[in-house]
Amino acid sequence: MLARSCLRSARAFSGLRNGAVHVSKRAASSSSSGANAESPLRLNIAAAAATAVAASSIAWYYHLYGPTADAATPAEEGLHPTKYPWVHQQWFKTFDHQALRRGFQVYREVCASCHSLSRVPYRALVGTILTLDEAKALAEENEYDSEPNEQGEIEKRPGKLSDYLPDPYKNEEAARFANNGALPPDLSLIVKGRHGGCDYIFSLLTGYPDEPPAGAQVGAGLNFNPYFPGTGIAMARVLYDGLVDYEDGTPATTSQMAKDVTEFLNWAAEPEMDDRKRMGMKVLVATSVLFALSVWVKRYKWAWLKSRKIVYDPPKTPNTPPRL
C-alpha cells in the first residue's frame, strides 16, 4: 500500500511521459498474470451473442414473413407472359408505322366484328396509319346520327374524320347476347389495362394450344388459354395462318398478325408515344446544351480565382533595415 502510494506520487512528479510508460507496464502485467485473466472466449462473448441475436432475428423475420401465401393457384393466376423484345418499347424507337397499318387491317378484318375501339377517332388515324384520303373514305363507309332536322328527326349522315370508330354492337346486352354472355372488352386501352401489356395480348392471341393439357377442366363455351387468368376464356382462337392478305406482302402467319395487331393496340392506348419520346429527346438535347454552356460559364467566372497566384515574398536579408 505504501509502495503504491509512493509510486503514484512519484508518477505525479515525474511528468506525463514517465507516467504513461508506467501505466502501460501495469496493464501488460495484469493481463499476463493468471488470477483474474480475461480469457479470449469471455472477451468475445458479447460480440458472439450480438452476432447470434442478429442472425436469429433475420431467421425469425423470414420465418414470420418469408413464405408468401398465394390466394390463387397458378391456373387461377394464369401463365405469366414471356417478355418479347418489342422494338417500339425501346427508349429511342418509335412505333413501326408499317406494322401499325398491318395491325389496323387485322383489327378491322378480324377483331372489329366483336370488339369496339371506341376511343379512336378517324382523325387519329390520319398520318399515323392511313393517308388523309384513305381515312376520309373509311369514315364515309359508316353512317352516323346527324343533328336533328327542323322536324326533330335524327337522320343518318356519312361519317366524318371527327367521328369515332363504330361499335360492333348497339349496347352491352347485345354484345353479351351475341357472345354467350361474355362481353368482348373495348380494346382502346386494353394494352394499358392488362398486366403484361403487349406481351400479354400477344401471348393470349397466339397461346391457344391445339388441345388443353390432360385433366384440365374447361367450362362449357370456354376455350383453354394458359395466359387468361383461370385458363377458360370465352373468346376462341381467332387468328389462323393466312387469315388476312397484307397489302405489303408480309406473310400473314398467326404470330405476325398477333404482333401487328398488338402493336396497333399499343398505339391505340398511347397514341402520344412517338411524340412523347420526341419530346424526351428534345429535353435531352436542350439540357445537354445548357449543361455544356454552364460548364463554360463556370470556367469563365472562376478564371480569375483559379489563375490568381498568392506569393509571399520574404525580405531577403532580414537584419538590414528596409530601405526607405
Add this chain to the structure above:
Amino acid sequence: MGIWDAITELVEAAAPWSTADAEAPAQAPEETKAEEPEEEEEEEEEEEPVDPKETFEEECKNSKECAPAKHHYDECVERVTNAEANGGTKEDCVEEFFHLVHCATQCAAPKLWAALK
C-alpha cells in the same frame, strides 16, 4: 441498341427535315400497274405460310434446355390419362403445361422476333 443508333436518332429527331406527310405520296402509276399482275400470280402460287412461332417453340420444347419441363409434362400426361382410364382423377397437368410453355416461349422469343417483321 448501340450508342450510334441513339446518336443518329437524336439527330433525326432534332433535324427539321425529317417529316412525314399525311397526304398520300404522288404515285408513279405506270410502274405499279405493270408489276401488279405478276405479284398476284406469285401470291396464288404461295402456300399457307408456316407460323415460325410454332416451329421455334417445338424446337425449344425438344431442346436440352426444356428437357426437365418436358419430362415432367409427359410423365404427368401419361399418369393422368392412365388414371382417367381407370376411373378418374382430380389431378391435371396445367402446372406442368405452364412450365413447359414458359420454357419454350422464353427460348423461342428472340428467334421469333428475328423472324417476324
